[in-house]
Amino acid sequence: MKTFDEALKHLIDQANPHAKSETLAVASALGKILAEDIISSINVPAHDNSMMDGYAIHTDFLTNNISFEVSQRIPAGSNGTPLQANTLARIFTGAPIPNGVNAVIMQEETEQQGERVKITAHSVKPGQNIRVIGEDIAKDSIILHKGHKLRAQDLGLISSIGVAEVLVYQPLTIATFTSGNELLEPGEVLEEGKIYNANRYVLAGAIPSLGFTLIDLGTVADTLDATMQAMQQAAKIADVVITTGGVSVGEEDHIKPAIEQLGELNMWKVKMKPGKPLAYGNIQGTPFIGLPGNPVSAFATFILFARPFLLSMQGQTQVEPQPIWLPADFDWQKANFRREFARGKLCNQNKTTSVALYPNQGSGVLSSTVWAEGLVVIPEDTTIQKGDLVAYYPFNDLTH
């Protein structure tokens, strides 16, 4: 048996970044992984500028006067001229600071007096309300690194240095199929002894959610021939093949013999719950991950194992989620030699946050993953007392 950490490390070590790169307009690059460092060729801001609508001044002028003539007007997007002594410049947010100015006084701290403007501010400090050149981004600095996943604010930052296009990795293509004679598709009439396919639809959500292109090959009959055909087709058209079901020790499973004929297979019993068994290998060179057939286990192993593997192959650098350590709102009496990933959610009371568990942690209970908003780690051979710190992984971090 492998520990969770051994299995994860082994899997990530095998993930060879594999994606081709392409150039995209920044506005189309949301969720993509950078295939280059983004280096700024400019300072942002490019010049000292006003943070406010107001009046530009040199603080020295205030020694003798509080009422001034307005000698120029500098809207955003236009340049002023050096400020005449003992005058003000009307200035707007974002407008460049002209020579001879060392502070901006906000409009609300002034008063119009005929042609003149009176300063009503209690104090005016040098540098006040002025954004300094390069304060946000220094010329020649790397603003985002290769392997970073682009969020909305990243698109804004890239645009702010004038870069219109970025080199990103093309999404990998993931082929999936589910197997099991007991599976019916939603919409079909329920027959005695059968169950509806849930895993196919979990993957149909989870794979595109991570930014990959999904090829859903549907359900494959529980025969060796059908399984081998599906495998070969999937390996040809996709960068990675993922299946659910058919990898347990039972005689009815054909995934194992099919892959053993077509490539290489490692069957792992991972010391985790829910989760085992997990299969990893390749089909004629194309990486293969076989998730368990149980829907809770399939979901858990997808987000905990397949996700970091796929993101590594996609070229993303940060693939392992960070836990949030929070007090448990539960007792966990029964230590297990396997690491448990319980379904939980945050619970706020009196400005404190703790982690609550779904009452039924049975691995057949898919509704626990719907009630939950994350996974709570119960370490190997450990009991938990209410108030102990536990590691919590929000689903939002595991599905994006």
Add this chain to the structure above:
Amino acid sequence: MKTFDEALKHLIDQANPHAKSETLAVASALGKILAEDIISSINVPAHDNSMMDGYAIHTDFLTNNISFEVSQRIPAGSNGTPLQANTLARIFTGAPIPNGVNAVIMQEETEQQGERVKITAHSVKPGQNIRVIGEDIAKDSIILHKGHKLRAQDLGLISSIGVAEVLVYQPLTIATFTSGNELLEPGEVLEEGKIYNANRYVLAGAIPSLGFTLIDLGTVADTLDATMQAMQQAAKIADVVITTGGVSVGEEDHIKPAIEQLGELNMWKVKMKPGKPLAYGNIQGTPFIGLPGNPVSAFATFILFARPFLLSMQGQTQVEPQPIWLPADFDWQKANFRREFARGKLCNQNKTTSVALYPNQGSGVLSSTVWAEGLVVIPEDTTIQKGDLVAYYPFNDLTH
């Protein structure tokens, strides 16, 4: 001036759910908002079934024997017959439990002895390894409520009750434009006194990220005519219009007079930082939100105000994010009468999580939002000591 909470409440109160509904295949419904309750017409599991590959037995048989004949074989997807006394049934994961059986013994706890099978398990308890009918989902229960946003696991749960299509809300269409003579588009040559447009690209990421359809009308010249034309066009084609810039008190701003001619406008100074000013109104009946021109303020007000407003209009019920209360890894000496939303991220050390701040919290520093992974609330008139609990909102929760 409005407090943050007043402004948010006012905005959400004005959000009339507005979206049309449509029927989609479950596999295409990721990220959509349910326009109906999903009620299960079946029990899941539909019958007692085996959690394991192994042997089905009645525990009474073990009183006198530990070695048994195998009288039948029940693969997943097929039904057995009532179990003959003092025999076993070979049974596979998911297969229905036949009459006369009250436990399943996992394969690993048995031993083949010629034609017979010997039980090597230390103890066998009634109910062991049997999933009970309705354990996951009870017939006639609501498994997901109208207004819920569909995640991968939700698609799985809906499929598991045999539902193939769901009624969801069609994405609202959001039109945006940015204004300001000082704005250049990325790719253009930088001119003295100008800056590159960042807000346009933040919105080009943030709006689709929330599931809306974006119509980007680009940058509008800083004239009243151009602004009014853009307003009218946007109001005609979209469900909501969002702009950035042009709503401060300065004379160069045309958003205010344009909307006052075309509809209704409220200018809010919200007691928050970054953030003010915020404008809310309508253009010939179409809701309008005017975000500040400063990119950090635009991003913050979008995720804090526009997001819950838009999601409410879209029909989502849960629109306000839940904070995570965590110890501060910083001191905050300077109390502010405005609520501050500082850019921060989680910091893990020795199995505890605290919240760290970006060193430069200047509202002109967009790189703070890129370094950060969430917002940290500094309440009004408050100082923070290292170790005090602060409310943290992960960007992942604010951008999905």
